Amino acid sequence: MRGAWNGCCARSLPGQPKSPTRRRRSRECVRGGRRSFVAVIRPGSKRVLALWCPDWPAVAAAASAGLPATRPVAVLFANRVVACSAIARAEGVRRGLKRREAQARCPGLFLAQQDQDRDARLFEPLVAAVAATVPGVEVLRPGLLVLAARGAARFFGSEEAAAERLVDAVAAAGAEAQIGIADELSTAVIAARRAAIVPVGTGARFLAPLPIGELAVEPSLTAPERADLVDLLHRLGLRRIGDFAALSAAEVASRFGTDAVLAHRCARAQPERPPSARQPPPDLVVEYRCDPPIERVDAAAFAGRLLATRLHGALADAGLACTRLSVHAETAAGEDLARIWRCAEPLTPEDTADRVRWQLDGWLTRRDGARPTAPITVLRLEPVEVVTAGALQLGLWGGAGEEDERARRALIRVQGLLGGEAVRVGVLSGGRGPAERITMVTLGDELVPAADPAQPWPGRLPEPAPAVLLLNRPLVRLETADGAPVKVTDRAMFDAEPALLRWGSKQWRLTGWAGPWPVDERWWAPDADDAELTARAQVQLDDAPAPSRVLLLVYRAETWRAEGLYD
Known part of the structure; x- marks a missing residue:
């Protein structure tokens, strides 16, 4: 049945402990005389619900192109498949294949270039549908969101009933979804890929028989080097998550890098990091009064970049880094829009600007009648969860992303000396010749190609392109x-x-x-x-x-x- 939840439930596992009594965790916000509560999923808090839309980049590409559900679709990045639909997989298409091999396996394959703006824009109606059913939604990435399961289970009667209601809400918005519920966020995300409800206290038992590669399958919860770690563990003979979890924390910390410690905690169904020791100071909230009011995405993106720079300046002065960000917008008609984004690692200014742009694009371009009825007059960024700056960068050879951050600062310095146009980056574009397929964009601007690379372009030079x-x-x-x-x-x-x-x-x-x-x-x-x-x-x-x-x-x-x- 359309919208029916066909997941499995692991509640028959023996030794299930009773769910402990938990206090409600929320944050009270008072602005302009209005009082509201924002649900907060603390690391280590019990029962997290993850909602996963399978193959979302391919689903979004098909929806954007107006394709029928029977058309196989693959999404490309750097000439390799990064996502594909279930129909394409049935024809032999897999992630990592080169364009030509994917087309050879599936001649009718529709190819689209990776577009995170498109993915986020089309995911927003689904997020709104879930938020209308259960409040407190947090977006990990387009295609994956999480929320606290306890309130939803109490309201709908059980976790199974809450899962079924949310799947129905997403189906009514025109997409398919799978639900996973567990004690920890990472376990819930892995469970969502199997449509499973993991009983309280049995997360480690649920994860133990799964392949070690599951620790690297979700990019929003892992560092870029997680794939290399999983490959190393596999070559060392640790083929299952339980094999890795059997090692002691001291053994892992003394032999591997920082990400291995986080992966080990995930394998043991423990929080990847301890709860934040402090609440974010109220003076970290940054706000932008839009004059004139904003109606276009490009203008909103500019304001988002400005706010991101101000926010990270304030965070740096306080010695903090943000791992969960709330994006607020107010309109001239009094509408108040808000969405929370969660990240595995501390957000950089570019990460923050990207998420603000994605969210504003989703709000301003909705076609289901729920888009704002008036221009945006106020933009506000609020860090929901902060950690000590560098707390997640424990490697002996330098912190995660340190080299990229140093390079970014150097390039911004060059822009300050020589002008913004002095530093540009390449964006894959549409065209027939190799030079036409590269659009140079000023560093910091939105990466928009001069022509759509997903179009056919007859007479285009065959791959590969010259080095x-x-x-x-x-x-x-x-x-x-x-x-x-x-x-x-x-x-x-x-x-x-x-x-x-x-x-x-x-x-x-x-x-x-x-x-x-x-x-x-x-x-x-x-x-x-x-x-x-x-x-x-x-x-x-x-x-x-x-x-x-x-x-x-x-x-x-x-x-x-x-x-x-x-x-």
């Missing part, structure tokens, strides 16, 4: 064995067999070539500057230095130029 692009495109000469120039005909074919390449005063014999591939652009406007016959070809040189052994050539106006070098 090095030659921006000046030096002139070269492609010749036959007897020295005659090789050209491209109107039918996009070589007029003779290429055998030699001359570049300046040097000449190489060809050991192979591919192409030519025509680029048909603006053929309907023959007088346009870019309507001339253009084609690309790849050539492999004999006895050339390794970095320039394989070249990408571009042909235009009866002239060959070198456009790129392959590794």
Whole structure:
């Protein structure tokens, strides 16, 4: 039945202890004469409910493209599959596959580029549907949220009834979801992937038989190096989570890094970190009065970056770091919007700005009639949970993310000296040539490509792209064995067999070539500057230095130029 909860329940496990009496944990907020309560899931507090939407990046990509549910979908990043739908998996598509192999396994596969803004924007209606059923929702990432299970279970009669009601709410919003409930957050997230309710006190028993790889499957709860740790543990013979949990905490701490200690606590169904020793000081709340009021996402994103910078300045002065952030917005009509985001590691200014942008994008672009009825007049960021700065960075060789933070500060310093445009980053864009597929964006701005990379782009250069692009495109000469120039005909074919390449005063014999591939652009406007016959070809040189052994050539106006070098 649509919306029915088909999860399993592990309540038949023997030795189930009774649920201890727990005090309600909440934070009271008073602003502008209004009083409200925000539910808080403390690390170590009992019974956490995790709601997971399987394959959310693929689901969001399909919804954005208006595809039917029967169409296989895969999401790409760096030319590899990072998410795919269940139908695509049934055809053999897996995460980590290259684009061509995925298309070979599933010819009808729809490919979309990774877009976290799209994922967050389309996930917001689901979060709102859950929040309308049970308050106190915290978003870990688009596709995964958590909340305190105790209040929901008391209101609906049981944890099973609460799970079924939430699945129905998500189904009514147009998506599928699975529920996991356990004592600890990480255990609940793993249980959600199995639609399981783990009885009180049996989290370690539930985790013990699971593969060790489950400790790295959820990116929102793990550090980037978790995959390397899991691979190492597997090679050491620790194939199950229970094998790793059997080690003592001292053995793990003395032999592995900081992330291994956190993973070990997760394997034992313990809180990954102890509860915060202090409440966030009230002066850490930062607020921005929008004048004029904000109606567009780009304007809201700018305000979000400004607030993120101010918040992290205040946190740094207090010697604190934020791991859970509340984003508030007030509108001219008096509407009060709020959402909590949780992160496994302390948020950086970029992380904070991203989450603010995602949340505002979701609020301002909703199409279900629940979008704000008036422009945003106030934006507010409030740290819900803080830790001592560096408390989660215990490695002997430097803290997690320390090198990235140092590099970021250096780049910002360069921007301050030379101007914002002096530092730019590349964004994958749409286009036919390798240079067209890169959009340079100023550091700190929203990473928006000049053209949609998910479009077909007929005539696009086949993968892989050159490792090095030659921006000046030096002139070269492609010749036959007897020295005659090789050209491209109107039918996009070589007029003779290429055998030699001359570049300046040097000449190489060809050991192979591919192409030519025509680029048909603006053929309907023959007088346009870019309507001339253009084609690309790849050539492999004999006895050339390794970095320039394989070249990408571009042909235009009866002239060959070198456009790129392959590794």
